[in-house]
Amino acid sequence: MIITLQKMTDNYEIDKIDLKILSILTQNAQIPYTEIGKMVCVSAGTVHVRMKKMEQLGVIIGSQLIIDYTKIGYDITAFLGIYLKESSLYDTVVKDLLTIPQILSINYTTGNYSIFAKLICKDTKHLMELLHDKIQKISGIERTETFISLQESTNRTLHIP
Numbered sequence: 001m002i003i004t005l006q007k008m009t010d011n012y013e014i015d016k017i018d019l020k021i022l023s024i025l026t027q028n029a030q031i032p033y034t035e036i037g038k039m040v041c042v043s044a045g046t047v048h049v050r051m052k053k054m055e056q057l058g059v060i061i062g063s064q065l066i067i068d069y070t071k072i073g074y075d076i077t078a079f080l081g082i083y084l085k086e087s088s089l090y091d092t093v094v095k096d097l098l099t100i101p102q103i104l105s106i107n108y109t110t111g112n113y114s115i116f117a118k119l120i121c122k123d124t125k126h127l128m129e130l131l132h133d134k135i136q137k138i139s140g141i142e143r144t145e146t147f148i149s150l151q152e153s154t155n156r157t158l159h160i161p
Contacts, residue, residue, distance in 0.1 A: 012057055017042060018050055022059075023160040029063060066155075069120050074102075076121040077152065080135070081113035081145040089140035090114060096138040102130060113145070 020040045024031060033044040033051070040047070054060045069077075084093060090108060097103055097117065105118045121127040127146070136144060 012053055014054070014059065017046075018054060018059075019160055021047060021050060022054075026157045026159055073122055074120040075123055076127050077149040078119050078121065078127055079147040079149065080115075080117045080119060080131075081147070082115035082117065082135075083112075083142040083144070084114040085140055085142045087114055093138055093140045096140075097135070100130065100134055 017040055021036055024036050024039060033047040036047045037044045051060065082093070084090060093115065094106055094108075097106055097115075100119075102121060103117050103119045107116045108114065109116045119127075119130065121130060127148075131144065131146065135141065
């Protein structure tokens with residue numbers, strides 16, 4: 001499979017080697033380029049160049065550290081369905097939501113809610129304070145519905161075959 005990407009004047013084809021590199025990294029993002037190179041029969045330098053190219057093209061948009069927040073005192077994961085007064089207020093509301101560090105993700109959705117967000121809190125009191133003192137005071141939010149997660153069974157990335 002070859003995927004052709006165009007960005008400005010660059011043409012680059014994502015080939016089987018690139019897909020193998022991505023597949024390996026989705027399983028273990030800490031594996032050294034030398035090991036990846038051995039696994040796909042190219043040099044570590046080739047892996048490095050291909051990774052940089054995929055970053056420039058936006059195929060790879062970054063990396064992240066995964067933290068078990070419960071180990072540092074954040075015991076509540078909640079999901080928030082947000083109803084907007086008007087859908088045209090989405091950008092303004094998102095800008096205000098982004099100022100709240102406990103909000104981990106924000107999604108523009110179809111269905112009942114305009115926005116679905118994931119947040120973490122230290123405890124239920126902290127959740128109530130965030131909702132009452134910050135989130136529900138944002139101009140453009142009509143109302144919210146909160147869902148507390150009892151357990152996260154999986155949080156994964158897509159395995160690229």
